Amino acid sequence: MQSTGKHFRSGVRRGGNPRLRRKIGVASAGLVGSMLAECRPGWSLPREFYSDEPIYRADIEHLWRSGWLFAGHSCEIPKPGDYFTLELDGDSLLVIRGNDGAIRGLHNVCRHRGSLICTAPAGHATRLVCPYHQWTYGCDGKLLACRGMQEDLDKSQFGLRPIHTREVEGLIYLSLADKPPTFDAAQQLLSSLARPQGFARAKIAKTVDYLVKANWKLVWENNRECFHCNFGHPQYIKANFDHYNSDDTTAGIKKKIAAAVARSEQKWADAGLTATHKQTGMTVFPDAEKNIWFSANRTALVDGYVSETMDGKQIAPLMGDYRDADVGTLRMRSLPNFWNHSSCDHAVSTRLLPIGPQQTAIRVYWLVDAAAVEGRDYQLEKMMPFWQLTSEQDWEICERQQHGVNSRAYTPGPYSTYKEYNVDGFVRWYLKMLARKVS
Numbered sequence: 164m165q166s167t168g169k170h171f172r173s174g175v176r177r178g179g180n181p182r183l184r185r186k187i188g189v190a191s192a193g194l195v196g197s198m199l200a201e202c203r204p205g206w207s208l209p210r211e212f213y214s215d216e217p218i219y220r221a222d223i224e225h226l227w228r229s230g231w232l233f234a235g236h237s238c239e240i241p242k243p244g245d246y247f248t249l250e251l252d253g254d255s256l257l258v259i260r261g262n263d264g265a266i267r268g269l270h271n272v273c274r275h276r277g278s279l280i281c282t283a284p285a286g287h288a289t290r291l292v293c294p295y296h297q298w299t300y301g302c303d304g305k306l307l308a309c310r311g312m313q314e315d316l317d318k319s320q321f322g323l324r325p326i327h328t329r330e331v332e333g334l335i336y337l338s339l340a341d342k343p344p345t346f347d348a349a350q351q352l353l354s355s356l357a358r359p360q361g362f363a364r365a366k367i368a369k370t371v372d373y374l375v376k377a378n379w380k381l382v383w384e385n386n387r388e389c390f391h392c393n394f395g396h397p398q399y400i401k402a403n404f405d406h407y408n409s410d411d412t413t414a415g416i417k418k419k420i421a422a423a424v425a426r427s428e429q430k431w432a433d434a435g436l437t438a439t440h441k442q443t444g445m446t447v448f449p450d451a452e453k454n455i456w457f458s459a460n461r462t463a464l465v466d467g468y469v470s471e472t473m474d475g476k477q478i479a480p481l482m483g484d485y486r487d488a489d490v491g492t493l494r495m496r497s498l499p500n501f502w503n504h505s506s507c508d509h510a511v512s513t514r515l516l517p518i519g520p521q522q523t524a525i526r527v528y529w530l531v532d533a534a535a536v537e538g539r540d541y542q543l544e545k546m547m548p549f550w551q552l553t554s555e556q557d558w559e560i561c562e563r564q565q566h567g568v569n570s571r572a573y574t575p576g577p578y579s580t581y582k583e584y585n586v587d588g589f590v591r592w593y594l595k596m597l598a599r600k601v602s
Contacts (some may be wrong), residue, residue: 194217195221202590203575204591206577207575207576207590208380208590209575210568210573212378212380213380213569214521214565214568215520219519222517222597226596226597227500229338229343230340230456230498230499231329231337231349232251232500233334233336233497233501234335234336234514235247235335236333236512236528236530237266237335237362237363239367240259240266242287243262243263243302244260245260246258246260246281246287246288248281248284250516251339251516251517255270255272255279256269256270256326256337257270257280257281257323259288259302260302261301261302261303262301263303266328266335267325267326267328268325268328269304269323270323271323273295273298275293275295275298279294280292280294280300282294288302290307291304291323296310298310298321300322300323305322306318306322326339327339327340327343329346329350331346331349331353332353332360333357333364333365334353334362334495336497348457349457352457353457356459356460356493356495358483359485359493360482360510361482361483361484362510362530364483364533365530365532365533366530366531366532368509368529368530368531368537368541368543369543369546371551372526373554373555373558374518374522374523375524375525376521376562377522377561377564377565378517378520378521378523379499379515380589381565381568382515382525382558383499383515384586384589385557385560385564386557387448387585387588387589388583388585389405389445390579390582390583392405395556395560396556398552399549401465401468402464402468402475402549403492404419404423404462404463404465405462410582419466420463423463423465424463426463426466426489427463427489430489431490436461436490446460446494447585447588449585449589449592450588451591451592451594451595454592454595456592457496458495458496459493459494459495459496460493461490461494462494463491464491469488469489469507470508471506471549471550472506472548472549473545477507478508478541479508479509479531479532479540480532481507481508481532482505482510482532483532490507492505499515500514501515504550509530509531509546510530510531511528512528513526514528527551527554529546529547
């Protein structure tokens with residue numbers, strides 16, 4: 164199963180009464196609406212959007228509980244009865260593989276008197292037994308036994324509450340909405356680009372958990388630009404081109420990018436792969452006008468790099484369908500809580516879960532081919548540093564920004580049209596989603 168690391172920052176989990184949370188949300192709708200009117204196009208958000216409870220409550224109810232959330236990888240639960248849990252603002256969620264092989268999302272709450280059923284972050288169970296009064300459920304959530312209850316109790320009415328679940332190429336998504344938005348377009352894109360990576364035939368080599376003292380939107384804004392990369396990510400920029408933009412891409416850099424793309428197109432054609440992002444800068448995402456909350460692309464690496472490692476060399480067996488190491492990087496992202504960079508030999512996924520106006524729980528996963536053996540086929544000390552350093556550099560940046568945004572001296576600032584177009588796109592997507600829900 165998983166191995167987890169220490170938190171980046173210590174903190175507490177949020178929870179609370181769901182009914183009270185809904186009342187707070189209704190009462191604050193007018194306040195949120197007035198805050199929306201203060202937002203200036205092309206500028207960062209007012210302080211309240213990164214720090215205040217009413218906005219956080221609106222985010223949870225209208226964004227996090229209305230769309231699709233990345234939950235984890237199907238390789239985490241390879242056998243019937245394998246499960247893992249996750250928490251969204253007090254809602255304990257259970258992801259389990261049933262005896263029929265299907266993956267299901269269930270609310271991890273007993274239908275008797277509300278106790279949590281699975282208290283471990285991951286494990287294996289042939290049946291789900293509530294530790295309080297031993298109500299027993301199958302891996303499909305059906306109530307099987309309720310010792311000590313009256314004989315006429317209709318067990319069919321007391322199964323665990325299901326959660327909408329979709330699996331696509333080894334990626335598990337959940338939706339807490341009563342009627343979730345369509346997943347078909349995301350399924351089609353992710354299937355076509357992620358299939359060669361072989362996530363369903365992978366295994367978790369390592370996970371590290373962080374508790375970052377920053378609002379989830381600050382974390383996303385940081386992810387959506389490489390303006391800070393030249394100074395903030397000295398390892399990352401050696402392997403990638405996306406820190407260049409139209410204002411600072413020299414003729415020599417353009418020539419290197421064109422050569423990398425041409426090399427990839429010629430070499431990858433026989434494998435049915437293609438570079439789908441060929442320009443300088445980061446691929447455009449998200450799109451507020453078209454409500455595009457997911458995207459994926461394959462990008463060429465700098466010449467001499469076949470993997471996002473410290474020296475660019477392959478450090479584990481090839482994953483999935485790859486027969487050659489020179490496949491660039493597969494990049495995937497879905498709002499509000501997932502991004503992934505996958506090289507030929509390993510993949511790195513990042514999952515966000517908000518736990519307060521100014522805290523975000525983040526899990527980073529490193530995946531390898533299921534047959535790879537640690538110590539023989541790969542070494543974690545060679546695999547992890549590239550993205551562990553890049554991630555932790557970002558978390559420090561986000562915490563500094565949160566601290567500054569909390570200051571009374573903070574006022575919104577303008578975005579660079581050269582380098583922060585995706586931050587502007589994210590903010591426009593976020594505001595449009597929020598305005599649509601609270602109006």
